[in-house]
Each structure stands twice: as C-alpha cells, then as structure tokens.
Amino acid sequence: MNREKLFEVKDLRISAYNDEGEEVKIVKGVTFDIHKGEVVALIGESGSGKTTISLATLAYTKPGLHFTGGECQLFGNDVLTMPPVQQRDLRGGNVAYLAQSAAATFNPAITINEQVTEAAVLHGRLTQAQANERAIELYHALELPDADRIGYRYPHQVSGGQLQRLMAAMALCGKPDLMVLDEPTTALDVTTQIEVLKAFKKVIKEENSAAVYVTHDLAVVAQVADHIVVLYSGEIMEQGSVDQIINHPTHAYTKRLMEAVRPIPEAGQGVEVSGDHDRVVDNIEVRNMTAGYGGIVDGEPVVPILKDINVSVKNGHVVGVIGESGCGKSTMARVMAGMLPPARGDIILDGNKLEGDLHDRKLSELQKVQFVFQMADTALNPKQLIGNIIGRPLEFYHGLTGREKHAKVAEILDLVELPAAFANRYPMELSGGQKQRINLARSLAANPEVMLCDEVTSALDSIVGANVIKLLTNLRDKTGVSFVFISHDLSTVASFADEIVVLYAGRVVEQGPTDEVLEPPFHPYTRLLISSVPEMRIGWLEDTMQKREMAVGIARGVEITRVGCPFYNRCPLAIEGTCDLKVPPTLELENGHQIACHVSLEKLLETERETQQILHGYEKLGEEDPQVHVP
Amino acid sequence: MTEQTATTKEEEVLAKLDAFAELPDAPPKRKFRLTWVGYVSTAVVVFWLVICVIGPSIAPFHEMDMDGDDSFLPAGEGEYGHFYLGTDYLSRDTLSRILYGARNTIGISLVATLIAYLLGITLGILAAVKGGWIDMGISRVNDAILALPTIMLGLIVIAALGSSIPVLIGTAAIIYATSVFRIARALGQDIMVQDFVEAAATRGEGVWWIIRAEVLPNAAMPLATDFGLRLVFVVLFISSLSFLGLGVQPPASDWGSMVRENLQGLTYGSYAAIWPALSIASFTIAINLIVDDISAKAGGSLAKKMV
Numbered sequence: 001m002n003r004e005k006l007f008e009v010k011d012l013r014i015s016a017y018n019d020e021g022e023e024v025k026i027v028k029g030v031t032f033d034i035h036k037g038e039v040v041a042l043i044g045e046s047g048s049g050k051t052t053i054s055l056a057t058l059a060y061t062k063p064g065l066h067f068t069g070g071e072c073q074l075f076g077n078d079v080l081t082m083p084p085v086q087q088r089d090l091r092g093g094n095v096a097y098l099a100q101s102a103a104a105t106f107n108p109a110i111t112i113n114e115q116v117t118e119a120a121v122l123h124g125r126l127t128q129a130q131a132n133e134r135a136i137e138l139y140h141a142l143e144l145p146d147a148d149r150i151g152y153r154y155p156h157q158v159s160g161g162q163l164q165r166l167m168a169a170m171a172l173c174g175k176p177d178l179m180v181l182d183e184p185t186t187a188l189d190v191t192t193q194i195e196v197l198k199a200f201k202k203v204i205k206e207e208n209s210a211a212v213y214v215t216h217d218l219a220v221v222a223q224v225a226d227h228i229v230v231l232y233s234g235e236i237m238e239q240g241s242v243d244q245i246i247n248h249p250t251h252a253y254t255k256r257l258m259e260a261v262r263p264i265p266e267a268g269q270g271v272e273v274s275g276d277h278d279r280v281v282d283n284i285e286v287r288n289m290t291a292g293y294g295g296i297v298d299g300e301p302v303v304p305i306l307k308d309i310n311v312s313v314k315n316g317h318v319v320g321v322i323g324e325s326g327c328g329k330s331t332m333a334r335v336m337a338g339m340l341p342p343a344r345g346d347i348i349l350d351g352n353k354l355e356g357d358l359h360d361r362k363l364s365e366l367q368k369v370q371f372v373f374q375m376a377d378t379a380l381n382p383k384q385l386i387g388n389i390i391g392r393p394l395e396f397y398h399g400l401t402g403r404e405k406h407a408k409v410a411e412i413l414d415l416v417e418l419p420a421a422f423a424n425r426y427p428m429e430l431s432g433g434q435k436q437r438i439n440l441a442r443s444l445a446a447n448p449e450v451m452l453c454d455e456v457t458s459a460l461d462s463i464v465g466a467n468v469i470k471l472l473t474n475l476r477d478k479t480g481v482s483f484v485f486i487s488h489d490l491s492t493v494a495s496f497a498d499e500i501v502v503l504y505a506g507r508v509v510e511q512g513p514t515d516e517v518l519e520p521p522f523h524p525y526t527r528l529l530i531s532s533v534p535e536m537r538i539g540w541l542e543d544t545m546q547k548r549e550m551a552v553g554i555a556r557g558v559e560i561t562r563v564g565c566p567f568y569n570r571c572p573l574a575i576e577g578t579c580d581l582k583v584p585p586t587l588e589l590e591n592g593h594q595i596a597c598h599v600s601l602e603k604l605l606e607t608e609r610e611t612q613q614i615l616h617g618y619e620k621l622g623e624e625d626p627q628v629h630v631p
Numbered sequence: 632m633t634e635q636t637a638t639t640k641e642e643e644v645l646a647k648l649d650a651f652a653e654l655p656d657a658p659p660k661r662k663f664r665l666t667w668v669g670y671v672s673t674a675v676v677v678f679w680l681v682i683c684v685i686g687p688s689i690a691p692f693h694e695m696d697m698d699g700d701d702s703f704l705p706a707g708e709g710e711y712g713h714f715y716l717g718t719d720y721l722s723r724d725t726l727s728r729i730l731y732g733a734r735n736t737i738g739i740s741l742v743a744t745l746i747a748y749l750l751g752i753t754l755g756i757l758a759a760v761k762g763g764w765i766d767m768g769i770s771r772v773n774d775a776i777l778a779l780p781t782i783m784l785g786l787i788v789i790a791a792l793g794s795s796i797p798v799l800i801g802t803a804a805i806i807y808a809t810s811v812f813r814i815a816r817a818l819g820q821d822i823m824v825q826d827f828v829e830a831a832a833t834r835g836e837g838v839w840w841i842i843r844a845e846v847l848p849n850a851a852m853p854l855a856t857d858f859g860l861r862l863v864f865v866v867l868f869i870s871s872l873s874f875l876g877l878g879v880q881p882p883a884s885d886w887g888s889m890v891r892e893n894l895q896g897l898t899y900g901s902y903a904a905i906w907p908a909l910s911i912a913s914f915t916i917a918i919n920l921i922v923d924d925i926s927a928k929a930g931g932s933l934a935k936k937m938v
Contacts (some may be wrong), residue, residue, distance in 0.1 A: 055728070091645060151855070192678040337833050338833070339829070339832075339833060358833060358835070361835075363835055366833070366834065370833075371833050373826040373829070373830060374826075375826060378825055378826040378827065379826040379827055379830055379850065380827055381827040381845055381848070382849065383848035383849050383851075384844070384848070392834075392844075396834060396835070396836070397834075426853075442830070446834070
C-alpha cells in the first residue's frame with residue numbers, strides 16, 4: 001500500500017505508578033501506522049491497553065498514567081512533545097474522539113446541533129454557519145431521520161442508535177484527520193449495532209477519513225477495519241490486514257480470540273439434557289401473566305410491559321429469553337423472583353401457586369428461586385468478604401455456621417472453579433469474570449431449583465463470557481438446577497439453551513425448543529434477530545443489508561402497543577388492517593413450538609425460502625434448500 | 632532464534648490465559664498508609680487527647696488560681712513560679728488554663744458530636760430504608776431545624792434553659808444531628824438502590840440485617856470522614872458560644888472563652904488570647920488534615936482501580 005502515512009505510533013510506552021512508587025507498565029512498546037482513509041482496529045480484552053493507546057493519539061492519558069517513551073507522529077510531528085497549546089488544538093481539531101457511550105457524552109441540556117458544531121467552531125476550522133451546513137450534510141450521510149431538523153432536538157428526544165450516529169457527526173464536523181472510536185457499538189442491541197455500523201462505514205468511506213477503531217468484538221472488526229492490531233496486556237501480538245488476521249491468523253492468542261467468538265445462531269448447537277433430573281411437574285411456570293410499572297389501576301398496570309405471558313421451565317432445563325432492550329426480559333425475571341408483583345396471572349413453583357410479592361413468600365420458596373444480577377460489580381457488597389457473601393445464604397436458608405459453613409463455602413467456590421482462598425478476598429480484588437462467578441456462587445449457595453440469570457455475560461469480554469457459559473452448562477449437569485437465561489445475544493442463547501422464548505414489546509412472539517425456534521418457519525422478529533447477529537466474515541454487513549427484513553426492521557425502536565401486533569411497524573410481512581388491529585393468533589407447531597403471527601405458516605416458510613435464495617446467491621455456497629419442518 | 636523467542640512468548644501468553652486467565656495475579660494488598668502530613672496531624676490530635684486526660688495533673692497551677700503578680704504578664708519567672716505562657720486578665724496562668732480547658736472544649740465537642748452522629752445516622756438510615764411517610768415526617772422536621780441559624784438557635788435554647796454542660800452538649804448535638812441526618816439519608820438512599828441490597832431483599836432478609844450488613848459498612852467511610860469535619864464545627868460552635876459568654880461558665884476554663892476574656896490584652900501586647908486560639912486552630916486543622924489524607928487515599932485507590 002503506497003498511501004500517505006497519516007499517523008505513526010512508534011514504540012509507545014505508558015506506565016502507571018502504584019502506591020509503593022513502583023512502575024506498572026501498561027503499554028509496552030507498541031508500533032503501528034495509520035494511513036489516510038484507513039481504519040485501524042485495536043482489538044483485545046479489557047486490560048489489554050487498547051483504550052490507553054487510542055487516547056495516546058490525542059496526546060492524552062487517563063489520570064495517573066504517564067508517557068514513558070516512544071512517539072506518536074501526526075504528519076511527522078510528535079504530538080506527545082507538542083506544547084500544550086498545540087495539543088489543545090489537536091484534540092477535537094485534528095484528532096476527534098468518540099467515547100463508548102453517546103448518552104454520557106451528550107449534555108442533556110443543550111441542543112444536538114450546538115454540541116455537534118461546537119468543536120469545529122471552537123478550533124476555528126469552520127464558522128458557525130459553515131458548521132451548521134456541514135452538520136446537516138453529515139446527518140444526511142449518516143441517514144438520520146428528519147436530517148434537516150434533528151439538530152434542534154435535545155439528546156433525550158432521539159433513540160440510542162441515533163445518538164451514537166450523532167456522536168459520529170460531532171467527531172466528523174470539523175473534518176478531523178483522524179477519528180478515534182472507542183467501542184462505539186458495544187453497548188447496543190444487535191439490530192441497532194447494524195444500523196450504526198452501516199452509517200459509520202459509509203461516512204468513513206465518503207469522507208475518506210482515517211480512524212482508530214477500538215473493540216473486543218472480532219465480528220464487528222471484520223466489517224469495518226482495513227488493518228487489525230491484536231493486543232494483549234499492552235503488547236502487540238499480531239498485526240496485519242483484515243483479510244490476513246480474520247482468515248489466516250497466525251498467533252495463538254488471535255486464534256484463541258477467534259474461538260471465543262460466538263457461533264452464528266443455528267439449530268443443533270444446544271446440548272442434550274439428560275433425563276436424570278426429570279420430574280412430573282414443571283419447575284416454574286408463568287400463566288397468563290400481565291405486569292408493568294407505576295401501580296395497578298382496574299387490574300391493568302399503569303405502564304404495561306408484559307402482556308399475557310405463558311412460559312414454563314422444566315426441571316434441569318435452560319430457557320433462554322431473548323429480545324432487544326425494552327422488550328421486558330428483565331421484567332419477566334423480576335416478576336418470577338417476586339420483586340415486581342404481577343397485575344394478573346399466576347406464578348407456579350413445583351405445582352404450587354406463589355405469592356406475587358416476595359415479602360409474602362415462604363422462606364423455602366425464596367430459597368428455591370434465585371435471581372442473579374447482571375452486573376457483578378454492583379451486585380456484590382464491596383465491604384463484605386467473598387466468604388461472607390457466599391456464606392450468608394448458607395446460614396440464612398440452611399442454618400450452617402462455623403466450620404460447616406466454611407467447608408461448604410470452599411465447596412461452592414470449587415463448583416464455580418475458583419480457589420478456596422478467594423473466601424478471604426473482597427470483591428474489588430477480583431477480575432470481572434471472577435466476580436461474575438461469585439455472583440453465581442451466591443445464588444448456588446441457596447441450593448435453588450431455578451436460577452434467573454439476567455444478562456450475566458453481557459458485561460464480560462468474549463473469552464471470559466465463553467468461560468462463564470461453559471461453567472453454567474456444567475452447573476446445570478451437576479446440580480440439575482433450571483436456568484432462565486436472559487440475554488440480548490442470540491448466539492449465546494443458541495449455544496446453551498434447551499428452549500428459547502422470544503419476547504417482543506412484552507409479548508411472547510415465538511417459543512419452543514432451541515432447535516425448532518432456530519429453524520424455519522421463523523417469526524419475522526426472530527428472523528430479524530438472527531440476521532442481525534454479526535458474523536466474523538468480511539462483507540457480512542453488506543450481505544445482510546440486502547435482506548428484506550433489514551429494510552424495515554432496523555433503525556426502529558421497540559414500541560409497546562395496546563392493540564394489534566407490536567411488531568407491526570417493523571415487520572416486512574405486515575398485513576395492514578389485520579396486524580395493526582388484532583392480537584395475533586398463536587400457531588401451534590410440533591414439540592410445543594409456538595409462533596404468534598397473523599401470517600400463515602405457509603407464507604412464513606415461503607418467505608424463508610426466498611431469503612435463503614437471496615442469501616445463497618450472495619454466498620454462493622451452493623447448499624441444498626434449507627430443511628423445513630411442515631407440521 | 633527470533634522465532635524461538637516468539638513461540639515462547641506465545642506460550643507464555645497462552646499459559647497466562649489458561650491458568651487463571653482472568654487476570655490479577657497480584658496478591659490482594661490491604662495496606663493503609665498515611666502521608667507524613669497525616670502522621671503529624673495524628674500526633675497533634677493524640678497529643679491533645681492525652682492532655683484531656685492528664686492535663687490537670689501536669690498543669691503547674693490550678694485553672695482558677697490567681698497566682699500571677701499582675702494580669703497579662705509575659706512569659707517568664709514570676710514571684711510565685713514560672714509562667715511559661717504568661718498570665719491572663721485575672722493574672723491566672725495561661726498554660727494551666729489551656730491544659731484544664733482541653734478537657735472542656737474537646738470533651739464537650741466529642742460527646743456532642745457522638746450524640747449527633749448516633750441521632751443523625753439512626754434517623755437518616757431509617758428514613759432512607761423505610762421511605763414514605765416516615766421519611767417525609769423526619770425530613771420536614773429536620774429541614775425546619777436546619778433552616779434556623781445555628782448560633783441563634785443555640786443562643787435561644789441556652790437563654791431559655793440556662794447554661795450548663797449537659798445543656799451545651801444537648802444543644803450542639805441536636806443542631807449538628809440535622810446535617811448528619813442529611814448525609815446519612817442521602818448515603819442510605821444511594822446504597823438502598825444498589826443491586827446487592829436488592830439481592831439481600833430477594834433473599835428475604837429483614838430490614839435490620841440490611842441496615843447492619845449492607846448499608847452501614849458502605850456508609851461508614853464517608854460518615855467517618857464527615858465525623859472529623861463535624862467535630863471541628865462543634866469545637867468552633869462551643870467556642871463561639873463561650874466567646875459570647877453562653878458556653879462554659881467562668882471561672883472554669885475553655886479555649887473559646889479564654890480567647891474572649893483576654894481579647895483586651897492584645898492591645899497591651901499580651902499573647903494570652905493567642906495561645907488558646909492556636910490550640911483551637913491546631914486541633915481543628917489537624918483533624919481536617921487527617922480527614923483530607925484519608926479521603927485522598929480512598930480517592931487514590933479508586934483511581935488505581937480504574938487503571
């Protein structure tokens with residue numbers, strides 16, 4: 001490649017000093033180049049130093065860190081040794097930074113346009129009038145709705161995905177030479193992620209700007225990057241073109257990262273459940289449940305979330321609950337746990353009806369249903385020793401004390417594959433994955449029958465997350481606990497759940513055994529979710545955008561409707577006059593597979609055949625027609 | 632050769648990944664060290680606390696004895712003994728009065744602050760945990776007290792009940808309990824919405840256990856730093872009451888009234904008012920510096936965590 005070198009990072013070293021004054025090396029001699037119009041991806045797990053390196057391009061470090069060596073040259077000038085006045089001009093002027101969370105970046109009290117144009121005007125790169133014009137151009141390029149007027153809105157008046165794109169407009173407004181994107185899609189739903197990725201890719205290409213893309217997600221990298229730098233613990237493991245790294249990785253660590261990439265959701269990945277733990281009655285069951293927030297008026301919640309939910313969990317089974325944010329996944333688990341009493345409907349445990357409010361439930365009932373919180377960081381009391389955190393349920397439910405309790409704590413730590421010595425540590429002294437294991441261990445200590453896991457792997461790195469899933473599978477086999485596993489990540493659920501419940505806007509749109517749900521016929525929403533899971537394949541983004549469900553499905557938020565099918569406004573098969581007015585009927589298929597849709601089964605199957613044909617046309621895989629079960 | 636080092640490095644990385652892949656290999660460190668400022672300040676505070684106990688026994692004179700030859704004598708040898716810091720307006724030994732006064736000033740403030748804390752934390756956490764009408768009731772009463780200027784309120788209460796040490800302690804305690812309540816309630820509310828409290832609630836734990844095991848340990852550190860500050864305020868409050876003549880009643884000594892009594896001496900070039908003022912300053916500043924040091928440490932470890 002003979003393109004002009006824009007930015008050179010040469011033997012960059014960054015260190016921190018701990019309380020004892022010892023030097024802790026964070027970045028240990030990193031060298032790479034960025035050419036004009038090129039996207040360089042920095043990839044690695046948390047603690048690999050990728051964000052620290054990306055910030056160095058702005059001649060900035062987080063407080064407590066120091067540059068100890070190396071150079072960062074923009075057009076041959078070292079930005080690290082520039083006088084502060086020039087560095088100030090560089091930041092937001094030559095190099096623009098996009099933080100992970102747009103919601104935290106935008107000031108809620110100032111209109112979007114003012115914030116988007118601020119840096120460009122401040123650095124004198126554009127006048128306010130030019131900047132306004134440029135901003136509108138960018139809104140169009142980023143395919144924002146109502147592009148001419150969106151700038152007059154406040155940040156809370158646009159959706160999360162739109163805000164993320166607006167942040168890109170903010171960065172691009174002053175025509176920076178280099179853009180730094182720090183995990184810009186990590187916190188988004190898959191469907192929103194596609195929308196943002198597509199816009200980023202388009203605008204980077206049109207503007208011919210260079211970018212540093214920081215992420216831990218290889219599948220995302222495969223879509224946007226030209227050059228990949230693989231980092232581990234502040235050192236470069238491997239770097240090369242996207243084709244080279246994705247298709248022919250050489251370093252063992254890169255290969256390990258590849259393995260942790262979740263497979264494309266497909267039928268047949270789940271593990272067979274042994275019949276060891278079977279019983280006559282279902283473990284936990286929810287019947288005709290309606291729930292919401294804001295109190296109950298006339299038997300209906302003021303803010304309805306879930307409507308007429310029927311879900312049952314068999315002994316020793318893993319039921320995956322999937323849907324975008326705002327679909328009511330967590331609410332469902334909270335109702336089961338008794339944290340939110342339902343407005344209507346029953347919760348049944350081992351054939352006995354449970355009280356809606358956990359304060360009215362018996363201790364033995366509380367013990368049998370355990371809730372595992374999403375964020376281990378906040379779910380574990382920072383002032384309690386691990387031994388006490390795990391020991392408390394043992395003491396509380398089972399009356400264990402003293403030596404007996406200690407022995408049991410060690411046993412449970414072993415069950416979650418942690419050393420017994422961890423009992424004497426505080427949560428702060430553990431890594432993220434280890435904390436999540438403790439979080440699970442606390443629930444396990446109660447010796448429950450059902451564990452409600454709310455997005456327990458969402459905040460973890462891919463390798464760590466994969467290990468936690470492995471652990472959960474082992475636990476299921478060893479203890480016969482049933483799991484309700486909530487996730488927005490279909491591939492995680494597909495690789496691990498026995499049954500899948502697809503929630504959309506508070507309704508169950510499809511449910512059944514994993515293998516059935518992931519095979520056609522699909523509910524149109526399930527189809528959208530499956531198509532949105534990024535594949536680690538160059539060109540996937542372009543391919544998937546060709547699919548018809550993408551045209552209407554993405555870039556729209558979840559809306560909870562009181563009449564008709566909530567998916568109506570995003571559905572490629574929507575029937576006007578029916579779908580928007582009547583509640584969809586439930587189509588019963590074999591093995592308890594249910595789809596709630598107005599569209600006939602034949603039509604769903606036919607659509608699927610068309611989709612496959614389009615897909616195969618692109619992929620040229622030449623496979624046979626997808627296997628289809630007709631009931 | 633280079634290839635070989637490359638592979639060993641790869642192996643090293645993989646070994647790290649396999650054996651406790653998920654990072655920290657460093658053993659947990661739970662050292663708590665103050666800076667030298669912290670040590671000096673602690674020494675000063677400890678010194679004054681010791682004086683509270685042994686002050687009267689090491690004082691060269693009794694606090695009420697008028698042993699000097701004259702008022703406002705400079706430091707030095709007098710007819711009846713050595714006045715290390717000179718004499719005050721009634722020709723009493725300034726050093727002895729400071730040594731005696733430590734007991735009153737620091738003792739009263741310490742007891743008052745402790746009572747203020749007991750009251751404030753109990754009610755504050757209760758309001759945070761219970762919420763609803765209980766919270767509403769306590770908070771409004773608290774707001775009403777908080778709205779009155781502290782010195783005015785103190786003056787009115789003492790004017791009505793007369794000045795005695797129990798009344799002083801009680802007044803200071805109630806006045807300062809209001810701000811402790813505010814802090815405790817805010818902290819409690821923050822902690823109550825944390826997932827670990829919800830986890831305890833879903834387990835079926837009672838209110839008492841949640842307060843004791845989940846809320847209080849997490850509120851302890853900020854409350855402790857605030858304790859230092861609050862103690863300083865109470866010292867100053869008692870001193871200012873004494874300065875107005877409503878605090879500790881003469882002839883008993885306390886630092887605040889000593890400053891007031893000897894103020895006129897400044898015009899004669901006497902240091903009799905300066906020494907008690909310095910005592911107040913050294914004690915309060917030392918406490919503030921310790922508090923700063925502790926909170927800087929807490930903040931520092933937080934920054935380290937982010938790295």
